[in-house]
Amino acid sequence: MKILVLGDLHSRPKWFSWLYWKIPEFDLIAIPGDMLDIFQGNFDGQKQFVVKWFEMARERGKPLAWCSGNHEVTRWSRAEPDVEKGFCWTDWLRFDSIVGDLETKAYTSAEGKPFLVTCLPHCELQTDAWVGAVERVLAHASRERLRLGCPWMILSHEPPSWTAVATTGNGLQGSDFLRQWILDFDPDFVFSGHLHQSPFLSRFWDRIGRTFCINPGHVSNASFPTHVVIDTGTGKAVFHYEKEGVAGSEAVDCFPPEA
Numbered sequence: 001m002k003i004l005v006l007g008d009l010h011s012r013p014k015w016f017s018w019l020y021w022k023i024p025e026f027d028l029i030a031i032p033g034d035m036l037d038i039f040q041g042n043f044d045g046q047k048q049f050v051v052k053w054f055e056m057a058r059e060r061g062k063p064l065a066w067c068s069g070n071h072e073v074t075r076w077s078r079a080e081p082d083v084e085k086g087f088c089w090t091d092w093l094r095f096d097s098i099v100g101d102l103e104t105k106a107y108t109s110a111e112g113k114p115f116l117v118t119c120l121p122h123c124e125l126q127t128d129a130w131v132g133a134v135e136r137v138l139a140h141a142s143r144e145r146l147r148l149g150c151p152w153m154i155l156s157h158e159p160p161s162w163t164a165v166a167t168t169g170n171g172l173q174g175s176d177f178l179r180q181w182i183l184d185f186d187p188d189f190v191f192s193g194h195l196h197q198s199p200f201l202s203r204f205w206d207r208i209g210r211t212f213c214i215n216p217g218h219v220s221n222a223s224f225p226t227h228v229v230i231d232t233g234t235g236k237a238v239f240h241y242e243k244e245g246v247a248g249s250e251a252v253d254c255f256p257p258e259a
Helices: 013-025 043-060 089-093 128-148 176-185
Strands: 002-005 028-031 064-066 103-108 114-120 152-156 189-191 205-208 211-214 227-231 236-243 246-253
Touching: 002 013, 013 028, 013 043, 028 114, 028 152, 043 064, 043 089, 064 114, 064 152, 103 128, 114 128, 128 152, 128 176, 176 205
Parallel strands: 002 028, 028 064, 114 152, 152 189, 189 211
Antiparallel strands: 002 227, 103 114, 205 211, 227 236, 236 246
16 A cells, blocks of 8 residues: 655645646545645635645545645634534535545555545644544544554644654644544554654654654745655655755655565
C-alpha cells in the first residue's frame, strides 16, 4: 500500500494541480488540513475552487482523506453545543470515495487489504462539544479496527504535543488532547500539519508508543508541496521537499516491510 501525505496546501492552484496528477499512484491521499488560506482574500472563491477540485479528484478512483485546519473556518472552528446543526461549506466534500471531518471509512488497497481512516476536525477552543464528538468517533473507529484487523490512520491538523513533529522556533507545541487520544486508542499512523517548520527544525516523523506520527511541513515558495510517501511494501516513509530551489528527500523505516 502506498500513501501520500501532504497538508497545508493553502489554496495554491499549482500545488493542487500537482496533487491531481499524482492521485493514481497511491492507495490513499491524506490532506491533514489548511486547504484554504484566510490571508489570501476571496474566501468564497477559494472554497469553490477546493470543492470543484474534489469533484474532479474523486473521478480518479482513489480514496482521499481530509480534515479541517484553522484556515478552513468550519462549523467546528468554535464548536458550540449545537455545532452539528446547519450547513457548512465542507458538506460539499462528502462523497463515497472521500472521508472528512468526524468520519471513519474503510477502504481496500491495490493488494486487496483493508485499511481504516478517521478524520478529526480542528477546533480553536477545544470545547466539551468538540472533545465529546471526537472521542465518540475514535471509540467507534477503534472497534472497527479490531473487527477488520487492519491498519488505522488518523488525520488531525494539529500534531500531538511533546513530539518532534510539533517543534517550533519557540520549542514544542501541539495538541495535548491528540497525544492522549493516541495513548488511549493506539492508532497505527497519525498525519498532521499546521506547524510548517517542524520537519526542518527537528524531523518529519516521531513515535508515541507504536504510533507513527508524520508532519510533512510547508515551504511556501516551493514548486511542489512538501509531502511524505509511505510504502508498506518497503516499510519506509520518505519525506520530499524543496528549499531555496533545491529538492531533497529523507527516508526512515517506519515498520517492517510487508511479506
